[in-house]
Amino acid sequence: MRVGRRRRRLYTTVIVLAIVGSAGIWLGVRAYRAQEPEAYVPGQDNADITRKLDLGIPAEAPDPTFTDVTAESGLGGFDTFAGPRTSQLPEDMGGGVAWGDIDGDGDEDLLVVAAGAALTASEDERPSSIFYENLGDGTFEGAVGIPGIHINGMGAAWGDHDADGDLDLAVTGYNTIRLYQNERGGLGRDYSFPDPEGFWAGPAWGDYDGDGDLDLYVCGYVQYRAQEGSGPTAAEQYGTEVPYTLNPSSFAPERNLLYRNDGAAGFVEVAEELGVSNARGRSLSALWHDFDDDGRLDLYVANDVSDNAFYWNTGSGFEDISHPAFVADYRGAMGLAAGDWNDDGDDDLFITHWIAQENALYDSLLSDLGPPAEGAPAVRFMDAADMLGLGQVALQRVGWGAAFADFDHDGRQDLVVANGSTFENDADPKGLRPQPSFLFWNRDGEAFHDLTPLVPALATPHVSRGLAVSDYDSDGDVDIAIVDLDGGVRLLRNDIEKRGNWIKLRLRATPDGRVVEGGTGANIVVRAGGVSRRRAISSGSYLSQNSLIAHIGLGAAESVEGVDVRWRAGATDTYTGLGPNATWLLVEGETAAQRLSPASGAADTEPPPSLSEREATTLFWQNHRAAMDATKVDVDYAAAIPLFREALRYDPDHEDALYYLGACLVAVGDTDAALGRFERLIEVNPSSHRGLRRWGTLRASTAASAADLDAARARLTRALEVNQEETGVLLALGEVDLLRGRHADAERSFALVCQANERSVAGFFLRGYVAWNAGDMDASRAMLKRATAARGDEKTPEGAVMEGDVLAAMHTDTTPLAAFTGSWAGSEEPETVYQALANHLLAVAARTTAGE
Numbered sequence: 001m002r003v004g005r006r007r008r009r010l011y012t013t014v015i016v017l018a019i020v021g022s023a024g025i026w027l028g029v030r031a032y033r034a035q036e037p038e039a040y041v042p043g044q045d046n047a048d049i050t051r052k053l054d055l056g057i058p059a060e061a062p063d064p065t066f067t068d069v070t071a072e073s074g075l076g077g078f079d080t081f082a083g084p085r086t087s088q089l090p091e092d093m094g095g096g097v098a099w100g101d102i103d104g105d106g107d108e109d110l111l112v113v114a115a116g117a118a119l120t121a122s123e124d125e126r127p128s129s130i131f132y133e134n135l136g137d138g139t140f141e142g143a144v145g146i147p148g149i150h151i152n153g154m155g156a157a158w159g160d161h162d163a164d165g166d167l168d169l170a171v172t173g174y175n176t177i178r179l180y181q182n183e184r185g186g187l188g189r190d191y192s193f194p195d196p197e198g199f200w201a202g203p204a205w206g207d208y209d210g211d212g213d214l215d216l217y218v219c220g221y222v223q224y225r226a227q228e229g230s231g232p233t234a235a236e237q238y239g240t241e242v243p244y245t246l247n248p249s250s251f252a253p254e255r256n257l258l259y260r261n262d263g264a265a266g267f268v269e270v271a272e273e274l275g276v277s278n279a280r281g282r283s284l285s286a287l288w289h290d291f292d293d294d295g296r297l298d299l300y301v302a303n304d305v306s307d308n309a310f311y312w313n314t315g316s317g318f319e320d321i322s323h324p325a326f327v328a329d330y331r332g333a334m335g336l337a338a339g340d341w342n343d344d345g346d347d348d349l350f351i352t353h354w355i356a357q358e359n360a361l362y363d364s365l366l367s368d369l370g371p372p373a374e375g376a377p378a379v380r381f382m383d384a385a386d387m388l389g390l391g392q393v394a395l396q397r398v399g400w401g402a403a404f405a406d407f408d409h410d411g412r413q414d415l416v417v418a419n420g421s422t423f424e425n426d427a428d429p430k431g432l433r434p435q436p437s438f439l440f441w442n443r444d445g446e447a448f449h450d451l452t453p454l455v456p457a458l459a460t461p462h463v464s465r466g467l468a469v470s471d472y473d474s475d476g477d478v479d480i481a482i483v484d485l486d487g488g489v490r491l492l493r494n495d496i497e498k499r500g501n502w503i504k505l506r507l508r509a510t511p512d513g514r515v516v517e518g519g520t521g522a523n524i525v526v527r528a529g530g531v532s533r534r535r536a537i538s539s540g541s542y543l544s545q546n547s548l549i550a551h552i553g554l555g556a557a558e559s560v561e562g563v564d565v566r567w568r569a570g571a572t573d574t575y576t577g578l579g580p581n582a583t584w585l586l587v588e589g590e591t592a593a594q595r596l597s598p599a600s601g602a603a604d605t606e607p608p609p610s611l612s613e614r615e616a617t618t619l620f621w622q623n624h625r626a627a628m629d630a631t632k633v634d635v636d637y638a639a640a641i642p643l644f645r646e647a648l649r650y651d652p653d654h655e656d657a658l659y660y661l662g663a664c665l666v667a668v669g670d671t672d673a674a675l676g677r678f679e680r681l682i683e684v685n686p687s688s689h690r691g692l693r694r695w696g697t698l699r700a701s702t703a704a705s706a707a708d709l710d711a712a713r714a715r716l717t718r719a720l721e722v723n724q725e726e727t728g729v730l731l732a733l734g735e736v737d738l739l740r741g742r743h744a745d746a747e748r749s750f751a752l753v754c755q756a757n758e759r760s761v762a763g764f765f766l767r768g769y770v771a772w773n774a775g776d777m778d779a780s781r782a783m784l785k786r787a788t789a790a791r792g793d794e795k796t797p798e799g800a801v802m803e804g805d806v807l808a809a810m811h812t813d814t815t816p817l818a819a820f821t822g823s824w825a826g827s828e829e830p831e832t833v834y835q836a837l838a839n840h841l842l843a844v845a846a847r848t849t850a851g852e
Helices: 005-035 613-633 637-650 655-667 671-684 689-701 706-722 727-739 743-756 761-773 777-791 803-811 818-823 830-850
Strands: 066-068 097-100 109-112 130-134 140-142 153-159 168-173 176-183 186-189 200-206 215-220 234-237 240-243 257-261 267-269 282-289 298-304 309-313 318-320 333-339 348-353 360-364 381-383 399-405 414-419 438-443 447-450 464-470 479-484 489-494 501-509 523-528 531-536 550-555 562-566 572-575 583-587 594-597
Touching: 097 153, 097 464, 097 479, 109 479, 153 215, 168 200, 168 215, 176 200, 282 333, 298 333, 333 414, 333 531, 348 399, 399 479, 414 464, 414 479, 501 523, 501 562, 523 550, 531 550, 562 583, 572 583, 613 637, 613 655, 637 655, 655 671, 655 689, 671 689, 689 706, 689 727, 706 727, 706 830, 727 743, 727 761, 727 830, 743 761, 761 777, 761 818, 761 830, 777 830, 818 830
Parallel strands: 153 200, 200 282, 333 399, 399 464, 501 583
Antiparallel strands: 066 489, 097 109, 109 130, 130 140, 153 168, 168 176, 176 186, 200 215, 215 257, 215 282, 234 240, 257 267, 282 298, 298 309, 309 318, 333 348, 348 360, 360 381, 399 414, 414 438, 438 447, 464 479, 479 489, 501 550, 523 531, 523 562, 562 572, 583 594
16 A cells, blocks of 8 residues: 555654654753762762852851860870771760769869770770869879779760769660769769660750759660671661661660659659650650740650650650651751750750751740740741751761850850761771761851861861860860760860850759759850840750850850849849859859859969960969979979969969968968968858868967957858868867867767768867866777777877977868877877877967957
8 A cells, every 4th residue: 555645744754853852852861961960979078969058158257276185185095995896886876975073173074985895895805984084284184083984885974963062973885874973072883773784875964853853864775686697787878788787777766764863762764654765766865955944844855767756844744745846857866955046035956967867956936936825835946957057068977966155255156066977988897987077157146157177176087976065174265075986085175266255154053952063954044245145054965965064155245234043943043243254153042153263352463464365374384283293292382382373473363273372381381371372262262162171270270369269160160061071171160169168069079070980080089088178087088999999000109299280280181189189199098198188278278368
């Protein structure tokens, strides 16, 4: 059959159009491919995906100088992990770092948690977590007497759970939770605290029920089981094959724990009972924080490959409002930080995430929306990370520890983030891929700018995990500690040129008359320059804890109008008269703040020439170190005195320098000048236990009148109020009462000393004197026998006490009558033993009476 001409034309047209169309499609595809965005591989930089929302570095940004002082500060010998990895998940997640003043000397000490070693390693093969004591001169040393913590460690948190005025320690790890009691600056493990098996991550202290006792929340990660025998050996994460044992999705979630603190009755685990066990979440970090400003601590939990959880504290329990509050994202959440980044009157929430997931900044809408309508959640948030420059820039990083802090004192909270991959190195699978960290500068509450390229100490890639901030060198700015899984701990000193003033606030809560150091759970509002700036004493970061001392940059404000503190118990105290550029102690229920450092008042010597803050600090420590060497190494008190005085030119209110200068002046016999230095120390810090004690004992030993003895007793009474467990002060009070002729009062004090300390030689010895003076020879001999038993096998001295021996002993921290106990040769005949003491007391009575 022949095809018609018309149909042939139609076929020809169709064929031509098909050819032209195909050519067009081919050309179009070719053109598209020429401009196609680069395929995104998680962990690799991609300009089309990871840089579109990078806000760059504005011209007005500060020069972000941070100096790595790890080695010179004494922290260089720490190893986070020992030996090669074996690709087990518990080896790769830790460890943390926690700042806290354990010994109450005003300097922030540091606990660094070691991640341990391979799971097959013995306890002895694991490196110990280390507590570093801050020496107050910019250096640290590993503390003596702290028990080794040889675990596959994770997190740490300080909290005064027993309300005895010092910070206790919780440490978590793989198959262990440990509580360490602080006893006068020494840590001892509390074996009564539960120690369940499990993969335990971030701990967080918070008084959720408002009873004045800190409760402990512990995150459970996964129900990990080491690979044994046959089974899957690999898993896929974003197209990358990883060992099955490194993928948290390979394992069921672990439950979380909430240990309710019942005081003397101990801790009771109540997480499931209260609905906060988060049994479906693979939890890594937790944050106690009052997000809705109702005076109760809410709980936010960061979960890996699970929905995050937000438990609103209703007062009678908890309600899960994660989804209604818009904060239940299913991502790989690691670290947490809370703070009012834009000073709009409510606290916002920052969360670090795994690779290719962006970090989140949940901006609170509380101040925008006002009180919630009936049936609405207590608070809602909006993720503004992309808009503010914090989201997309983090796509190629794995974020961990994070903290808000005003690093340049411009009045806005900046943000630091520790990064480090979980993927193994292609070239060396025994190691993980290092990554740079982040330093985000807050530009006037409008956006964040990544300044990391300008900070070599942060731009250098590491496999970082824990992060915490503190003003470790007490120079008024915030420094950074980071734990690296591929190394140790790094200490980055803040040397940024500051753009304003600052204030630091140390809180001490007093629930039911007890003393809770740190004020955990309190909310602070500082009003300065017409701006209200919020801070909270809470948990956060990743496996870590920031300083419990609140640091607030004031910007250009030259004065502080007032500070409002809402304590965890519910009451609000307002403090006024606080000057900037100083640290203040705020005690619950007291109307006056106590200036800690620096303080007002006359300097020890003429003020120094005009110097920068850094120059003055350097000169201070040069002279202070030399003075301490002269005192403790050379035992040359005369040589130490001018060195301490020179140091005080550069920091007139430094407590250590004032104290040791006073001690040296006593040693060379200049008691009046020594009293002046101890008096100055008390002016700087009215709660200085050592200052009150030394002034009281020295004044009593040199008393020229009854008024001097009364003044000595008043100072010693105040010292006992500061630390009621100090039997040395109680002994000194009894001795002062003997000097005042009040034997019944003295006996009461000595009896309490002996009750608290059965090995108090002086307590029993002086009780023997009181009995002898009252004519009760049998009781006196009985007390001498008990004094002999208390002294045990110690060598007894020979010779009698002379009048000058009392003052000669005062260069050491002792009591007014210590020389008589010290020279007692062991006789148990009262008439022989006590005659010299009786003569001394008669001489003091004559002197003080004549002085009236």
